[in-house]
Amino acid sequence: MLKIFFAFIxxxxxxxxxxxxxxxxxxxxMSQLTxxxxxxxGIIWLLTTLLFLATLVLFFTKFDYWWLIGVVALVLSQILIIQNWDDAKFGTVANILILIPVFIASLNVLPTSFQNMYKAAVQERIRPISDNSIVSENDIAHLxxxxxxxxxxxxxxxxxRVYNFWAINSGNMKQSPKSDWITVKAQQYDFFDEPARLFYIQxxxxxxxxxGLHAYTGNSATMQIKVASLLQVADAKGAKMNQSENVTIFNEMCMFAPATLIDKNIKWExxxxxxxxxWFTHxxxxxxxxxYFNEKGELIxxxxxxxxxxxxGKDYASYRWSTPVKDYRDFEGRKVPVYGDAIWHMPEGDYTYAKYQLENIVFNSKEFTLLAN
Structure with missing residues (x-):
């Protein structure tokens, strides 16, 4: 809705x-301009029109620096308004309304933005894969x-063998059992030679x-969320967060990269x-x-x-957590479930807090990819 309002303005x-x-x-x-x-x-007035329209086109085509064109348009517009203040002063209100999303978008260029933190952490870990070992029947004999x-x-x-993957998910999430669903878009990189998980959500x-940015690197995990790239509303970390992310990364090994389950450090029964x-140790x-599997061999x-x-991000409670999945699809010759739920099994009833749809997954990615929201 806000995108439509922004476009209209x-x-x-x-x-x-x-x-x-x-x-x-x-x-x-033009009697309105006295x-x-x-x-x-007049040419500058025309140029300002074209810059505003270009800003909108670049915004909807998801060009990273659309906001920069918007800044130029706003500066020219406000200069023209000041020069014709008596006739055009109310245009300042429109400029302020346009400035808000332009300013928020500009924050993504800062090194401290979650988008750039995510990019830096991924680029630090992506490296050429020298081991081209093939998974064989002997590798799975102990399972x-x-x-x-x-x-x-x-x-x-x-x-x-799988050493990393890049995935794009879309879906819906709830902030609490009684809250409404919100639509989310997420992209992530998981690494397995030195386990790490980087999950960026918008x-x-x-x-x-x-x-938000979930980052499990080295020996610590964090989960941070910011509103409008300014106000931090969650900053979870500590021993319980580390343990929780151990569960999450193992879950994603099972769901999205089952080739990693041959690791001898995973104990099975x-x-x-x-x-x-x-039992997974990290x-x-x-x-x-x-x-849990079905007769076809699918993990369900x-x-x-x-x-x-x-x-x-401060108080923690322990409940059973489950992720039922279905609808297996082929990616690069590997079958992966594309639909799943995430559920907390609480005493008062099940709390399904996430429903996701896997849109794409790339195994053994060699480069960083960031999709605009």
Missing amino acids: VIVHGLIHLMGFVKAFNFAE QPISKVS PAPVQNYLRYTGVIGKP SDLFGVPFD ALDSLTAKA NNITISATL DFSSDDRFLSLD
Whole structure:
């Protein structure tokens, strides 16, 4: 809704500047402008119109620096308004309304923006992959039967081992059990040679944009959220956050990169023909999870009691966490579930807080990619 309002203001405000051009060249009578306007000034009025329209086009085509054109348009517009203050002073209100999203967008160029922090952390970890080892039947021989069947089903046998992936997700999230759903867009990189997870999310609430960064690098995990790139509303970290992200990264190994499950540091136990339990250790933190499969060999659910729920990034509660998935699709010859839910199983009832759709995934990515929201 705010995008439509922004577009409306830019179009109307931009076209109003044509009046100065029309008056300067005597194309029509412009009684609204009582001051004389030179032809040179008229060209500037026209240029300002074109800059506002260009700003809008670049905004909708998601050009990173659309806001820079907007700044030039706003500066020229305000100079013209000041020169014709009695006739055009109310244009200042429109300029202020346009300035707000322009200013917010400009903050993304700062090194401290989540977008640039995400980019820097990913680029630090992407490196050429020298090991082209292929996953073989011998590599999966130590795994429980249902896990072996899953790896065969997903097509990892005979393909290179996975050292990282880049993924794009879209979907809906809830901030609390009683809150409304919001639409989100997320992109992430997971690394497995030296485990790390970088998850960048963008959305808006009541039309106000916010973004967040989950970063699990080295031996610590953080989860930060800012509204309008200015106001930080969440900053979760600490031992419980580290443990929770251990669960998350292992979950994504199971869901999106099952080739990584051959790691000998993962301990396994077969519970029955369709269920297996795993213990994953990273940073001296061991978590456990139960994996559920169907007769086809698909992983259909993952649950763990080792992840913590925090609604504010400060207080944590322990509940069972599960991620049922479905709708397997082929990516680069590997089958991956493209739809999933994330659920907290609370005493008062299940709290489904996320529904995601996997849009794309690239295995063993060699370069950084950032998609504009």
